Amino acid sequence: MDVLVINGPNLNTLGTREPDIYGATTLAEIEAGLVAQGAAEGLEVDTFQSNHEGAIVDRLHAARAEGTRFVIINPGAFTHTSVAIRDAFAAVAIPFCEVHISNVHAREEFRRHSYLSDIAVGVLTGFGATGYTMAMHYVIERLKGE
Numbered sequence: 001m002d003v004l005v006i007n008g009p010n011l012n013t014l015g016t017r018e019p020d021i022y023g024a025t026t027l028a029e030i031e032a033g034l035v036a037q038g039a040a041e042g043l044e045v046d047t048f049q050s051n052h053e054g055a056i057v058d059r060l061h062a063a064r065a066e067g068t069r070f071v072i073i074n075p076g077a078f079t080h081t082s083v084a085i086r087d088a089f090a091a092v093a094i095p096f097c098e099v100h101i102s103n104v105h106a107r108e109e110f111r112r113h114s115y116l117s118d119i120a121v122g123v124l125t126g127f128g129a130t131g132y133t134m135a136m137h138y139v140i141e142r143l144k145g146e
Contacts, residue, residue, distance in 0.1 A: 003139055004068045004094075005034055005132070006056060007049040008076030014101075014129075022101050025129040034072070034136050041140045053078055057088040064092040069143055071096035072135045079104070079114045086115045095142075097135040100125040 007027060015026035031047040038045035048059050071094050078085055089096060103126030104111040117123050124131040
């Protein structure tokens, strides 16, 4: 697999969850768009969503065994709490982009810290669902250059 897209807790409720913050686009719509965007460039894209931290860690470990070349992750609330996911990224050594639909820096103070940002290739925050598309554009260009 070329690209794995991971979404963390509560992102399965996109489209109905606080649409004034997160918009009306569903996670299924975002995922389908990313799969199509990657396929148009000859990349295999897989998606995964979990509300459970350990499941995300396990999926990252599996991604290394599968030969995944890049990860796009919206860790949701785990952004601000998960040393375990950070350690998993360090262990698997797969480059990744961190994506947030809302501008976390314009929200509550606790949302302004990420355990992942300093080890991510890049971070997109506040661009709505378009942030995923922007991340995939970057990934496509990067993987084409390998």
